Amino acid sequence: MALILLYTGVLMVSLPWLKTTIIVAKDSRTSITQVTNLSEVRDIPFKRVDPPTLNQVLLSKPNDQSAIGEIQIADLNIALPIFAGLDSTQLIYGVGSMYPDRNLKKANLVLLGHHLGAQELLFGNLVNARKGQEIQLSYLGKYYDYVIDQKQVVDEKDLAELAAAEKPQLTLVTCDSPDYTTKRVIVKANLVKQSSDKTKQVMKINETKFLKKKQQINLKRIVLPLFLLVLGLISVTYLIIKKI
Template sequence: MKIRQVIGVLCILTAIVLIGAPFLKYELLEAKSSHVTAQSLTPEKIEQNNKKPAEFDMESIEPPSVMDTVVKEAKADEESVVGQIRIPSVNLDLPILKGTTNENLMAGATTMRENQWMGVGNYPLAGHHMNREDLLFSPVLKVKKGDLIYVTDLTYEYTYSVTKTEVVHENRTDLIENTIEPNITLVTCYNSDDRTKRFIVTGELKETHEYKK
């Protein structure tokens, strides 16, 4: 009888965990992206981080699981933070981390090339599209032409105006290549059920000024 009771309790606990798993994942991801911001660092630290080598392994990127959010580092790595991105029109405010890795993508937006600089050429950033519309890069799907995107390295703040949004196939790697014109390119999955599609936001640089908290 006792064994049956134990098994019954375990079954109930397992069911509770399975039901609550998605909510747990979203809460943990939200904590990761809000724990560390660029503003908690110094301009000197940001510059130092930007000079460090990083990984850009697009092939190994996977949607974060509940286990990932629990086992992986529970906050953005300060050694990877190189800036902050804000899009007020969709309430997006995330740290920018150098290197496209599963760990970095669970904490914010990530750079997509080794040598990319705010305000110079094309500045591509990637982020996860989750099933919760306010988490990580999910708000990017609501960005419209004319919206303003702000990125900062704590020395300068760069203002970009959105010129285009489009859905493309994942093989359009040309969109993250460098350009002569100062642009920004935001990349995220378009549909969680079809991982071959990407939602792209393109913006052109409108203004650069000294950063002030």
């Protein structure tokens, strides 16, 4: 009986860790290709997005592994594929473009991502965004440089920040907390320039850095905690059996 209670308690306490661990593990094994035309995307979903449950994470697999771009924020260790539309499954692997057909040279590009409690996952570190930080973006085969102008927290019903703008902007959206919340963190960035070779080179250099960071995250989020968990369970189980 004592062992059953022990294992049940450990499982309940470990649920948040299990969810982030599975996401990290799946992300490292998922291959996502980038396309240069929206017509190459099989389906552009537009669904309600909620924080994923453990079961959704376990069963998740990108419906369409074709991304339309990538966003990099080196100062925040963010490097994520951009998917067309909004879909809970795809947002386990990257961010969604709410209006994927908007012209980046003229309009407001809106990207949504999850905040699941771990800063190194998805948009978890977006809450630490600061004015002046640079953003590199690849989108449908073209490259763009942005600079963060402001960050604010708004109510989830405040849709004004998502509307089309008179000047080219990038709007990043995530929850202000990993728990249930009606507040959203909004980060606004202004387009500095549309470039190609230079931004492409910067993003390639960053990819090497982000790869090393991912390896560190795998060690931090999977290998070491799993080892400590198993070691702890074995030790406590041994002590309980010994007393019995």
